[in-house]
Amino acid sequence: MASKIASTKNVKNQTALLAAGHWLILSVAINVGFLLKLIHDGNLRIDWYGLHNGQDNGGHLSSYAAEPKPDGQIQNKYINLDHGDPTMYQSYWKQMGDRTDVVISGWQSVSYFSDTKTVCWFLEPGFANAVTRLHKLVGNAETGNRHIVVGTGSTQLFQAVLYALCPYDAPEPMSIVSAAPFYSSYPLITDCLKSGLYKWRGEVDDFNKEAPYIELVTSPNNPDGSIREAVFNGSGQILVHDVAYYWPQYTPISSRADHDIMLFTLSKSTGHAGMRLGWALVKDEAIAKKMVKFIEISSIGVSKDSQVRAAKIMDVINDSYEDSKTSNESKRFFDYAREEMAKRWSQLREVVNKGQAFSLPTLPVGECNFSHQTFATQPAFAWLKCEQVDDCESFLKKHKILTRGGVHFGSSKKYVRASLIGHEEDYNEFIRRLSLINSLESP
Amino acid sequence: MASKIASTKNVKNQTALLAAGHWLILSVAINVGFLLKLIHDGNLRIDWYGLHNGQDNGGHLSSYAAEPKPDGQIQNKYINLDHGDPTMYQSYWKQMGDRTDVVISGWQSVSYFSDTKTVCWFLEPGFANAVTRLHKLVGNAETGNRHIVVGTGSTQLFQAVLYALCPYDAPEPMSIVSAAPFYSSYPLITDCLKSGLYKWRGEVDDFNKEAPYIELVTSPNNPDGSIREAVFNGSGQILVHDVAYYWPQYTPISSRADHDIMLFTLSKSTGHAGMRLGWALVKDEAIAKKMVKFIEISSIGVSKDSQVRAAKIMDVINDSYEDSKTSNESKRFFDYAREEMAKRWSQLREVVNKGQAFSLPTLPVGECNFSHQTFATQPAFAWLKCEQVDDCESFLKKHKILTRGGVHFGSSKKYVRASLIGHEEDYNEFIRRLSLINSLESP
Structure with a gap:
């Protein structure tokens, strides 16, 4: 499960790793x-x-x-x-004019269901297709043999991951750790309901690393932009990769990220925060199913309207790189x-x-x-x-x-x-x- | 805080109340x-x-x-x-043709923010306006002196209400009760994360009614359609009214519901489940603010695209009743x-x-x-x-x-x-x- 983002010779990430260790103390x-x-x-x-x-x-x-x-x-x-x-x-x-316009009619978005043939039954097929195309275009993440789970922003997906990975009947809440500086919302989301399933531990180093724990690896990191790998390295390690910023406007794309659980968001890729859309790429079907279950319990799916719009916007980007004629225009x-x-x-x-x-x-x-x-x-x-x-x-x-x-x-x-x-x-x-x-x- | 839905002479609700008592035992x-x-x-x-x-x-x-x-x-x-x-x-x-169409451009829904002058900063003003108009038209809920909080379905709003009403530092989780038969999602949502803030108690009658507890009053009730009032009547009672089905296709509108916290959803009013939109009408500003805080932590707001579409659809309904010319057409x-x-x-x-x-x-x-x-x-x-x-x-x-x-x-x-x-x-x-x-x- 080692990070492949940081493993190429091109990216000189040692400064960043040293910095992470520094913060740890x-x-x-x-x-x-x-x-x-x-x-x-x-x-x-x-x-x-x-x-x-x-x-x-x-x-x-x-x-x-x-x-x-x-x-x-x-x-x-x-x-x-x-x-x-x-x-x-x-x-x-705005410069793109009406190229990204979508028209949605009143009879659309009536049903809860999008596609019952996939694990994520509220995932619009057009959105799934656009996500896969965009990753193939940019080369920033493996999409093969993975389930796409759509969420109300990657914020909801983060909660879905915690729900999916933490057993309901464990005697103690699972430790959630991340090296500082870590994304400020992680502790807030993790502890806001005082869940018995999981507990924020931040970057404390004295927990039982033999027992299962979840390490959040954000790369490039929010807030400091460092390129990261896991740092705790216990045998109980379960990694969740927040790769919200692994896009070519923020950092060189050195390889296709190939982790078990990867979280992306529209806010930081195409810049549409108001759509509240994120997606996870998940290898293990059982984990994907439990994430879907969480999103079902907590919001019975995700806005279809935003998925339809996001698909259009992503496909305009995809088309612009695939069609050389379009690319000359703007x-x-x-x-x-x-x-x-x-x-x-x-x-x-x-x-x-x-x-x-x-x-x-x-x-x-x-x-x-x-x-x-x-x-x-x-x-x-x-x-x-x-x-x-x-x-x-x-x-x-x-x-x-x-x-x-x-x-x-x-x-x-x-x-x-x-x-x-x-x-x-x-x-x-x-x-x-x-x-x-x-x-x-x-x- | 007594229910006014059920208090008019027109509605013969005694059968329903007797049935509720029966279930209780x-x-x-x-x-x-x-x-x-x-x-x-x-x-x-x-x-x-x-x-x-x-x-x-x-x-x-x-x-x-x-x-x-x-x-x-x-x-x-x-x-x-x-x-x-x-x-x-x-x-x-479908019969309405293009009257409910919306066109959304690529430069829309970029910001997280909708209206920072209101408590609910992610609430689209057009959606808020359409909701208020619709309630005034139908006469099913008081909207004056209330805050509108939009949610990813009333499902998210239910969680926001629990977060807002249950103190973080209480020694015991707050009891969440509702007379059976109750909406099957309530216990699942309440207990899915084993929260230390609240705990599902269903219709048990042996909890401390002097201490604060939350009673969910669903009227008309899901699943049985009964018209309900609170049944536990302890001095610690805090009522949350789920009025998702208080619309004139399901039940006679006998009066404007006038409760402290009322939850509505688009799924059961206009029938757009795929939009994942609900709204709460909340009297107390401090409670509304805490609900907004929960939605901020759990999903950083609610899809703007769905709010824009919902506003259009509600306004088509509003217009059709206000404009006699339209009403002759269909x-x-x-x-x-x-x-x-x-x-x-x-x-x-x-x-x-x-x-x-x-x-x-x-x-x-x-x-x-x-x-x-x-x-x-x-x-x-x-x-x-x-x-x-x-x-x-x-x-x-x-x-x-x-x-x-x-x-x-x-x-x-x-x-x-x-x-x-x-x-x-x-x-x-x-x-x-x-x-x-x-x-x-x-x-």
Whole structure:
């Protein structure tokens, strides 16, 4: 079950692995207690609503709305980089005009059922087909001999995986672990209902590794973009690979990921967060069936409308690469997205390198089998370190930049995660403010 | 918090309330143990997939597919009435042609956010508006001074309610109760993750009624169509009203339901189960916020595409009643649906009354404030009792009729729940087979 993403020579991932080990020691003490407190207080962060209603926001948050603010207003506004809201992609889809339009009639989406011949009876065949085509095109995941399970975002699929892997009659909840910094939603989702089936343990190292436990391997990692493999290596290890960001706009595609359970999401591939669609590629039929059972119990399936739309959008991408005529008309999706991410990372590294206030992780460089370009991983988020203050999130908030503090990821307050995939206007303003801070903070 | 649905003189609900009391005594012993066993075995019923793969089904199940089978084939097929798949409505929506079509472009549904000015930041304003209009039109629920929370079906909203009402730091899980027969999914959803926040207790009467507990009041009730009020009446009572079937095709609308927490679903109102959309009307802002938090943690919102489509469909219904010109062109939705349910119930009662094999509950008659018609509740399900055999589900299965046995609803095996809202061809074949059984079983 070893990760194949990271196993090629092209990707220089050793820096990232060393960093993971570093965190393992540094942040274990702070974090478990802090996360438990967050959950107990009912303040589960990712406070999508609360920020808007806060006392000190000074008005509407620009990134909250899908539409950017008019020029001139933005300099007094809060820039919300807390969520990975992928509004960066909207302008691309607008350029595509009516090519991605779908018409859905009133008599559609009446039945619960999509295809009773497959394990996932609520999976629309057109969506399954588009997913398979897209993976074949990009070369980022094996789809052969696998079941596709569709979910209401990869968030629901993560819960479905926990349900599927944790026996109902076990004497103790199964340990769920992941090396810090880990995706901040994992502990919240795992512990929000105080399940007797599983329990968040974060990156503690003192659990029984002979007994079954689940390790979440996120690669490229959210929040820091590192390329990862499993780190706990116990004999009870069950791996779940969150490969939401293993797309050619974020990282070189070095090989087809070939893990037992892989989670993908539309939000970070085509940028359609509002559809709430994710999919899992699952080798073991019994596990796929239990995941389907969970989605049946918790929501009796997944929106057909979103599956129909997602299929259309994915197939427009597939067609654009397969049909050379189309490709001459306009930039193709992954080319656009990779170039846009490259531009943003170039701007970000430039401004960070100009001063002493911040630093960014070094990320591995590799050649991409899809684009045949050589580039460093350019994640959807910046894992920004404040070099001169202890509480980076609060510091940036004073400058009206909203980010998510490191403690939410099992790490230190010196770090924040900042989304880089919002509207261009917000991004430019973010860069302008970082530059301003650098000039103020310089010795 | 007393139910106002049942409080008018028009609705003769005493039969139903007596029946509820009867069940309270009769079935308590059988059921809790059985349900626990079902859950522990991992055989959570509602086996949407399993039936298809069964040994003895003799082929594809007719109701599984959205399209009916061609004539002549149906007599050898299994008729699947296990699920409340509302395919009955499909022919109506086909008749409406392109009036309910929606066109959705590729640049839509990019952001997670819909409207950050409301508590439910993922609620599409058009959907909220259509819901409010529809309730005002039908007169089945108060919408003033309430928050609308949208969910991935009312199934997700039920979980959101449990999360919102059960304190995280309570020493014991909160008791979740409901008088039998209760909706079979409630115990499965409640106990599937062995939550420490809440625990299914069904209709046991020996819990501490002074401490907070949640009673689910489903009215009209699933599975038996009875009109209900709360029955446990302890001082710790917190009521959640599932009013999924409080629509004028199923029961006379006697007053605007005015409860603290009310759950609705599109599946049973307009018949669009595949959209996976439900909504809650919630008085208390703090509860609404916690429900929103749950949906944020468990799926980061709800499909925008389905909300956009649902708004269109609801508004076509709203317009048809408000615009007299439209109404002359074709039958309006609730008139069509009420007449179709009346026709089906008339056929069902006729065939049941002709023999000794089956019986059906007597349901209350009332005048409907919406249609101004006087009629008896005509539920989406038949709560059918086998008078001459002990295991009604197995008996009907021999006749290739798939239903859900009474034990799943906390009741006896002599009962089954059979969906009456499937395709017309399946319904007619169901009636034909009941007639055949009656003729075979007659003394």
